[in-house]
Structures are given as structure tokens and as C-alpha cells.
Amino acid sequence: MLADVLTSAASWLGERSLLTYVVPEELMAELRVGQLVAVPYGERLVEGIVWTTSQDEWVELEQGEELRPIHTILDTEPALLGHQMALAQWVADYYVTPLAYVAQMMLPPGLMQRSRAVLRLAANDEQAIDAAMQGGSLQLRALLGLLLTEGTIDVERLKELLGPKRAKAILKEARENELFMQDSQLDAPKAKARVKRVVRLVSRGDALQEWCKRTEEIAQRNALPVPVPVIPDHIMQPKSTGRKGRKAVENPWAIPEAVSATATLTLSRTDKESLRAQHQLAAVDLLLHNTDPNAHWSPNALCKASGMTKAQFDQLLREHILEVVEAELRRDPLMGRTVLPSQPLSLTPDQQHALNCIVGDEYDLRPILLHGVTGSGKTEVYLQSLAAIIAQGKQGIILVPEIALTTQAVLRVAGRFPDRVAIIHSELSTGERYDEWRRIRSGEVDVVIGSRSALFAPLPNLGIIILDEEHEPAYKQSERRPTYHAREVALMLGNILNIPVVLGSATPLLIHSISPSRSTIAWLNYLAVSMLPCLRLR
Numbered sequence: 001m002l003a004d005v006l007t008s009a010a011s012w013l014g015e016r017s018l019l020t021y022v023v024p025e026e027l028m029a030e031l032r033v034g035q036l037v038a039v040p041y042g043e044r045l046v047e048g049i050v051w052t053t054s055q056d057e058w059v060e061l062e063q064g065e066e067l068r069p070i071h072t073i074l075d076t077e078p079a080l081l082g083h084q085m086a087l088a089q090w091v092a093d094y095y096v097t098p099l100a101y102v103a104q105m106m107l108p109p110g111l112m113q114r115s116r117a118v119l120r121l122a123a124n125d126e127q128a129i130d131a132a133m134q135g136g137s138l139q140l141r142a143l144l145g146l147l148l149t150e151g152t153i154d155v156e157r158l159k160e161l162l163g164p165k166r167a168k169a170i171l172k173e174a175r176e177n178e179l180f181m182q183d184s185q186l187d188a189p190k191a192k193a194r195v196k197r198v199v200r201l202v203s204r205g206d207a208l209q210e211w212c213k214r215t216e217e218i219a220q221r222n223a224l225p226v227p228v229p230v231i232p233d234h235i236m237q238p239k240s241t242g243r244k245g246r247k248a249v250e251n252p253w254a255i256p257e258a259v260s261a262t263a264t265l266t267l268s269r270t271d272k273e274s275l276r277a278q279h280q281l282a283a284v285d286l287l288l289h290n291t292d293p294n295a296h297w298s299p300n301a302l303c304k305a306s307g308m309t310k311a312q313f314d315q316l317l318r319e320h321i322l323e324v325v326e327a328e329l330r331r332d333p334l335m336g337r338t339v340l341p342s343q344p345l346s347l348t349p350d351q352q353h354a355l356n357c358i359v360g361d362e363y364d365l366r367p368i369l370l371h372g373v374t375g376s377g378k379t380e381v382y383l384q385s386l387a388a389i390i391a392q393g394k395q396g397i398i399l400v401p402e403i404a405l406t407t408q409a410v411l412r413v414a415g416r417f418p419d420r421v422a423i424i425h426s427e428l429s430t431g432e433r434y435d436e437w438r439r440i441r442s443g444e445v446d447v448v449i450g451s452r453s454a455l456f457a458p459l460p461n462l463g464i465i466i467l468d469e470e471h472e473p474a475y476k477q478s479e480r481r482p483t484y485h486a487r488e489v490a491l492m493l494g495n496i497l498n499i500p501v502v503l504g505s506a507t508p509l510l511i512h513s514i515s516p517s518r519s520t521i522a523w524l525n526y527l528a529v530s531m532l533p534c535l536r537l538r
């Protein structure tokens with residue numbers, strides 16, 4: 001089996017953008033088109049995307065050339081889906097840009113891994129090392145000493161330290177000596193899931209109730225008025241007045257002044273037991289009342305908020321009331337924003353007609369130009385079109401020209417489809433973008449809203465594309481290659497998948513209004529739907 005791989009090395013720019021590799025027996029069952037793989041390239045190991053596979057065993061090679069095998073599959077889930085690869089091919093041809101540039105643009109930043117060549121000792125043969133130490137050049141001995149202490153040396157670092165000429169000479173000497181070997185390592189990708197140690201309740205139902213009852217009885221055995229935190233915010237976010245004037249964090253568990261200082265010194269065993277029980281009950285209470293699935297308690301934060309000591313916390317672990325697990329924490333771009341849930345409005349006849357043309361009986365495969373003045377209800381039509389597509393088990397993309405997390409458009413979409421919306425735009429952090437990209441790829445999301453790059457979201461079953469304010473110049477990427485226009489790419493993606501593409505505007509570009517045939521895309525023939533108020537001229 002052979003595979004054509006789009007490599008992240010020289011062929012990003014070269015004419016031969018796809019290189020052919022042999023698929024080794026052990027990878028055959030797992031290898032899929034669109035997956036990220038590591039392949040040998042010259043002396044290095046580089047990253048690439050499997051573009052095509054074939055059962056051919058024969059390929060025309062120059063004399064002395066030999067096909068090399070794929071090294072590893074870096075992620076079993078494809079990084080690019082079939083329709084994205086078809087779109088990438090079109091963008092590369094249409095905007096005369098290397099295919100690899102386009103493919104890289106479709107992936108979240110920080111996913112591609114860099115490779116580096118490293119030098120290491122081939123074997124730990126003491127005699128051979130001694131011989132080299134005595135007979136080798138001064139440079140070789142220095143290199144050997146470095147490898148014996150460090151294990152490996154980055155070849156690029158060696159070049160920086162010694163200068164290219166001396167590094168070349170020493171590397172040549174090292175390669176000729178069987179003691180050394182050079183291989184290639186792929187660095188870990190910069191974008192990773194954020195994993196933290198968090199506390200979870202293990203005990204549930206009757207067992208937990210039983211424990212609470214027992215612990216409450218112990219807690220009530222003393223009369224010390226220990227405060228129980230209702231909302232732990234003031235503990236989690238202590239008021240601070242800067243470095244110098246920082247106030248001590250108020251300890252909500254301190255024994256109140258009403259109870260005299262001497263009382264604290266004379267706590268009986270029962271009192272201590274009672275305090276322990278109260279703290280542990282408070283911790284369990286905090287976990288029970290944590291309704292936000294994105295909020296987690298770390299062991300430290302929980303101890304601080306409930307007043308538990310480490311020993312009291314460990315006791316709860318031993319009794320299997322709590323457990324500490326590694327949980328993936330989502331970096332949510334809408335964290336802290338108020339998203340108001342909304343219900344579909346009953347549509348006006350114009351809106352209903354527009355909806356029918358997009359997702360109803362009147363849809364005729366043509367892109368739809370939705371022309372309506374500001375405030376005429378276009379967004380409501382978009383939302384109900386998305387809802388209809390979602391009801392068919394598909395997903396949608398809605399593009400807006402300028403995106404700020406607080407924009408009304410984002411919050412309106414997020415409010416209509418709670419927890420099922422992802423946001424993609426260039427101002428997200430690498431981590432946020434990576435998390436959103438993975439949610440989209442795994443089918444956890446029904447709607448992607450964002451600026452032009454949201455078009456490349458890996459939705460598994462894309463059913464509609466909407467471009468709001470289609471006349472906006474922000475849809476054109478001009479600062480780097482490919483210099484694509486999101487409207488043209490959206491229309492092509494709609495064509496590849498045979499799905500509705502809606503262009504909405506209060507002031508559509510003349511190119512659509514006057515002569516659709518003059519459009520840059522030959523097959524284009526819009527269906528224009530108007531939601532303009534009826535004007536009577538006297």
C-alpha cells in the first residue's frame with residue numbers, strides 16, 4: 001500500500017507538494033486519509049497529512065531512488081475531512097498558493113509539530129568510548145563528554161554553539177565513528193488539552209446520605225459557631241491592594257472573636273472532631289452544589305474554601321467519599337459572558353418565505369442572496385434556518401465580518417443553541433482555538449460562528465453556510481497567502497457539499513444585484529430573496 005503525503009517540509013513550497021511513501025504493514029489497518037503522520041524527509045522526520053492512499057505497489061522512480069515508509073500516525077482522528085481536502089485543493093489552484101499553505105491554514109495553530117535532528121551515543125560500549133577518548137580529536141572528545149552527561153545533543157544547537165563550519169566537521173567525524181548515531185525527534189505540539197487535578201465526589205445516593213448523617217451528628221456535638229461559606233467567591237478571589245499593601249486573606253474558618261482566645265486553646269477532643277466534621281461537610285456541600293460543568297475544584301482550592309486540613313482531606317479520599325482525578329478543562333472563549341437563552345420568534349410572511357427558500361420546499365440548490373434592511377429580521381431567519389438544519393442531524397457555519405466576543409451576534413447565536421456553539425476567530429488564544437477545533441471535530445457542536453477562518457471548521461456533517469453582511473471587505477484575506485475571499489470560498493464549499501449558502505446584506509454588492517453572470521464563479525446564479533419594506537413612490 002502506498003500513500004501520498006503532504007509534508008510540512010520543503011514541499012510546502014516546492015512543486016511536488018505530495019510525496020509518496022510506503023505504508024508499513026503494522027500501520028495499514030489504522031491509516032486514513034486526512035491523518036497527521038510523521039515521515040522521513042532527508043535526514044529528518046517531518047510531519048505531513050495523508051492526502052491519498054492506493055493499493056499500488058509500483059511507482060516510477062529515478063535510478064537509485066527508493067520509497068521510504070511512513071514512520072508513525074500522530075493522531076488517529078483525521079485532522080482534515082474529505083470535503084476540507086477538496087476545498088483546500090480548489091483554494092490552492094484558484095488562488096495559486098501551495099497546497100501545503102492552504103492545508104496548514106485549515107489546522108489550528110500549534111498543532112503542527114517541529115522536528116529536530118539529535119545526536120546520541122549508539123551503544124554504551126565502555127571500551128569503545130575509552131578508545132575514542134584517547135584516540136579521537138579534541139573536538140570529538142568534547143562531543144563525547146557532552147553526550148555522556150546530556151544523553152542527546154540538538155544538531156541545530158551544536159551549529160549555533162560552534163558555528164556551521166566547525167559543526168559540520170565535527171558531525172562528519174562523528175558520523176564516520178560508529179559510536180554516534182543521528183536521528184530525528186518530533187517536538188510535542190504546542191497546542192495541548194489543558195489537564196488539571198480536580199476533586200470529584202465518588203460517593204453518591206444512599207451511601208453519601210448515610211455519611212452526611214453520621215458526620216452531621218459528630219458536627220453537632222459541640223457549640224462552637226463555625227461559619228459555613230455560602231458562596232466561596234471571597235475566598236477564591238481575595239481582595240488584594242497590590243504587593244505592598246496586600247491585606248491578609250480573611251479566614252472564614254477562624255474561630256470568631258466572640259469565642260475568647262482561651263477557648264481555642266482548650267479545644268477538647270470532641271470539639272476538634274466536631275470542627276473536622278463541619279469542614280468535611282462544607283467540602284462535600286461545595287461539590288454537591290457545583291452545577292457548572294466547566295467549574296472544577298482543585299484539592300487546594302477545596303481545602304481553602306472548606307477549611308479542611310490536608311489530613312482531613314486525605315481521610316475523605318481514604319473513605320472513598322472524594323477522589324482526585326485528572327480532568328480536561330475546556331478553555332471556553334465565552335467564559336464569564338452572560339448568554340441569555342432565547343426562543344424562536346414567530347416569523348413574518350417575508351421571513352417565512354425566506355426560510356422556505358433556504359431550508360424548505362422552495363430551496364432550489366442555488367445560493368441565496370437575502371436582501372433586507374438593518375433590523376428587518378435577517379438574523380432570526382439565520383437562526384431558524386440553522387435550527388432546521390440541526391433537526392436534520394447536520395451542522396452549520398455562520399460568518400460575521402468582525403468578531404468580538406461580546407458582539408451581539410455571537411451572544412444571540414450562543415443563546416439560541418446553548419452549549420452547542422463554537423467560536424473561531426484570530427483573536428482566540430492558541431489553547432482556546434485548539435479546544436474549539438476539537439469540540440467541532442468530535443461533533444459536540446451544532447453551530448460554528450466566527451470570522452472568515454471559521455469556514456475551515458471541521459464539522460463532520462456540514463449542512464448550511466451563512467455569511468452575514470456579505471458586502472463587507474473584511475471577508476477578503478489580503479495580508480497573507482492564500483489571499484482568498486470568504487464569499488467565494490463559501491460558495492465553493494456549498495457547491496462541493498451541495499448545501500445552501502445564504503449571503504445576507506442590507507446593501508448587497510452590485511455584482512450580485514446587476515449581473516450575476518459577471519460573477520467570478522461561473523456556475524453562480526443567485527436566488528434573490530428580499531425582505532425590504534414596500535415603498536410607494538408618488
Ligand SMILES: Nc1ncnc2c1ncn2[C@@H]1O[C@H](COP(=O)(O)OP(=O)(O)OP(=O)(O)O)[C@@H](O)[C@H]1O
Pocket residue numbers: 345346347348351372373374375376377378379380381506
Ligand atoms: N418575527 C419577529 N417577530 C418579532 N420580533 C422580531 C422578529 N424578527 C426579528 N425581530 C426582532 O427585530 C429586531 C431586529 O431583528 P434582527 O436582528 O434579526 O434583524 P437583522 O436584519 O438581522 O438586523 P441587522 O442587519 O442589524 O443584523 C430584533 O430585536 C429581533 O428580535
